Amino acid sequence: MNNVEKEYASLIKQIKNLGLVKPGDKFRKKIMTKMVPSLSVTNPSFLYLPAPSWKLAIAAILLVFLGGTGIVFAAEKSNPKDLLYPVKIMVENAQLSLTKNPSVKTLLHLDNADKRIEELKKTINKNGDGEIENITSNYESQVKGAVGEIKKVENQKEEVIKQTDQHLEDQTQKLEEIKKSAPTTAVPVIEKAIETSKNGQDELGNTPTDEKNKKINSPSSEE
Amino acid sequence: MISWLAKRFKAVEGLSDYILVKMAKRGDCDAFGKIYLKYLDGIYRYIYFRVNQNEQTAEDLAETVFFRAWNHIKVFDENSGTLKSWLYRIAHNAVIDHFRDNRKQVTLEEGLVEEKVSLEEKIIQNFELRELAQAINKLTDEQKQVITLRFIEDMTNDEIAKIVNKKEDAIRALQSRALKKLRNLLVK
Numbered sequence: 043m044n045n046v047e048k049e050y051a052s053l054i055k056q057i058k059n060l061g062l063v064k065p066g067d068k069f070r071k072k073i074m075t076k077m078v079p080s081l082s083v084t085n086p087s088f089l090y091l092p093a094p095s096w097k098l099a100i101a102a103i104l105l106v107f108l109g110g111t112g113i114v115f116a117a118e119k120s121n122p123k124d125l126l127y128p129v130k131i132m133v134e135n136a137q138l139s140l141t142k143n144p145s146v147k148t149l150l151h152l153d154n155a156d157k158r159i160e161e162l163k164k165t166i167n168k169n170g171d172g173e174i175e176n177i178t179s180n181y182e183s184q185v186k187g188a189v190g191e192i193k194k195v196e197n198q199k200e201e202v203i204k205q206t207d208q209h210l211e212d213q214t215q216k217l218e219e220i221k222k223s224a225p226t227t228a229v230p231v232i233e234k235a236i237e238t239s240k241n242g243q244d245e246l247g248n249t250p251t252d253e254k255n256k257k258i259n260s261p262s263s264e265e
Numbered sequence: 266m267i268s269w270l271a272k273r274f275k276a277v278e279g280l281s282d283y284i285l286v287k288m289a290k291r292g293d294c295d296a297f298g299k300i301y302l303k304y305l306d307g308i309y310r311y312i313y314f315r316v317n318q319n320e321q322t323a324e325d326l327a328e329t330v331f332f333r334a335w336n337h338i339k340v341f342d343e344n345s346g347t348l349k350s351w352l353y354r355i356a357h358n359a360v361i362d363h364f365r366d367n368r369k370q371v372t373l374e375e376g377l378v379e380e381k382v383s384l385e386e387k388i389i390q391n392f393e394l395r396e397l398a399q400a401i402n403k404l405t406d407e408q409k410q411v412i413t414l415r416f417i418e419d420m421t422n423d424e425i426a427k428i429v430n431k432k433e434d435a436i437r438a439l440q441s442r443a444l445k446k447l448r449n450l451l452v453k
Contacts, residue, residue, distance in 0.1 A: 053448055056397050057416040065309040069324045073305075073331065074298070146394070 059146050062137075121161055122173040131180070138187070144194035145202045151188035152209045155181050159216050162232075166224050174228045178235040185210065189242045192249060199249075207246050214239045282348040289338045297338065301331050304349065307418050308356050314413045315360050317402055326363055330356045346427055353414070353428045364406075400450040408443035415440055 117129040134154050138147060158181035165173050188206055195202050214236055221232045288296030308330055313323035333355050334341075341351055401409060410429055414420045415436075420428075422436045429436070 049448060050444055053444060053451070054416055056394065057401075057412060057447075059394055060314075060398065060401075061310065061417045063310050063313060064306045065324055065327065066320075069327075070305065073301070073328055143394075 055142050059143055062146070121164055122177060144191040144196075148188045148191040148195070148202060148206055151184045151191065152206060155184035155188065155209075155213060158184060159213060159220070162217075163220055166220060166228065169225070174224075175231050178231045181235050182238040185213075185238050185242045189245050192246065203246050203249060207243055210239050210243050210246075214243075283343065286338065286341065286343060286348055289335075290341075297335055300334075300348065300352075304352050305331070308352060310417055311353060311356055311410075311413050312360055314398075314401055314417070315406060315409050316363065318398060322363065326356070326359045329359050333359070347424075350424055350427050353418075353420075357410070357428055396451060397447070400447050403450055404443055404446060407439055408446065411436055411439045412443050412447070 117126040117133060120126040120130050134150075134157075138150055138154075158177050162174065162177045162181070165177060188210075192199070192202060192206060217232055217236045217239065221229060221236070224232055282300070285296045285300050289300060305327065309323055309327045312326045312330075313320070316322040316326065330352065334352055337355075341348070346354075401412060404412065407429070411425060414425045414428065415422070422433045422440070425436050426433045431439075
């Protein structure tokens with residue numbers, strides 16, 4: 043492949059990232075209420091397959107290739123212990139592995155981490171102790187994933203670091219809030235998640251950026 | 266192997282659509298709801314990139330598309346093309362109607378400067394993609410259509426040709442010109 047072909051291939055990859063543009067939840071809900079009031083988003087019955095496990099397995103493969111289907115939307119709303127929860131996690135992983143741009147990957151990891159916090163909140167409200175460790179462990183890997191991706195970012199690195207740092211700060215605060223109402227048995231794992239978030243922020247502070255390097259090389263250029 | 270699997274999955278998708286269309290034609294709202302859930306994101310994106318990335322217009326037109334589809338599903342002929350192509354064709358016509366009715370186009374900046382919150386919006390704000398989105402906005406309407414359908418919605422040239430009512434060769438030429446223009450815009 044020559045350089046021009048490589049450039050086109052890279053451009054096409056970037057264009058594909060724009061597939062993450064979707065209508066807002068507010069609009070989606072508005073239309074759904076207006077147009078299809080009888081629609082139950084928790085019922086993924088459109089696959090018309092015999093056994094639930096087959097439905098799940100085939101839906102999983104379909105999602106990787108097709109994405110954006112009704113089942114994706116249904117799975118997005120699922121919580122741990124729901125039938126579609128593994129699909130939700132699988133979609134997240136598929137989305138990450140199909141995304142090449144490190145700054146987009148960082149955002150995806152942070153968004154997934156946000157979802158884990160929401161799930162943690164719901165699980166604690168429902169007294170679902172059993173799932174807490176799995177959720178916080180996934181949260182931790184999302185945070186580590188986000189911080190890991192930042193190291194690969196080439197353009198506007200400082201801006202991405204700033205956004206991520208703010209995001210992690212918000213997540214730490216949310217986790218602190220959740221900890222207050224969590225059962226005592228869940229407190230150590232939540233504290234570990236908070237620790238991971240703070241460590242992530244520390245690591246961001248030590249990540250070199252082009253801007254920092256420029257300042258080191260020419261300290262008075264911006265003065 | 267991948268292309269074989271993709272073909273198989275397209276066949277499964279086609280079958281799923283066939284059943285949904287049959288049910289929707291009998292007035293089954295639930296079946297139509299599933300069609301809506303399946304295609305809303307793609308239809309919205311297709312419109313969004315054609316209407317200068319204006320969210321409000323894209324939402325209004327996406328709503329129009331699904332209302333038109335619901336009203337005409339009974340006359341949809343499965344033998345003349347896929348449900349997907351039919352829905353995108355409705356979207357294509359809705360955008361043309363919109364441009365005819367509103368000659369004043371909203372600028373890209375109006376669509377992008379507002380405060381954003383969702384992940385998708387953050388992604389668009391991401392520097393590289395924002396630049397790309399701005400570059401796409403500088404393409405002609407036909408080029409935007411082809412880029413969106415071919416690379417974002419992963420359609421074949423044959424499918425695109427049916428939606429925009431052009432020959433496959435013309436689609437290939439448009440695609441090539443659009444990529445070249447995008448590359449030049451991004452290099453500048």
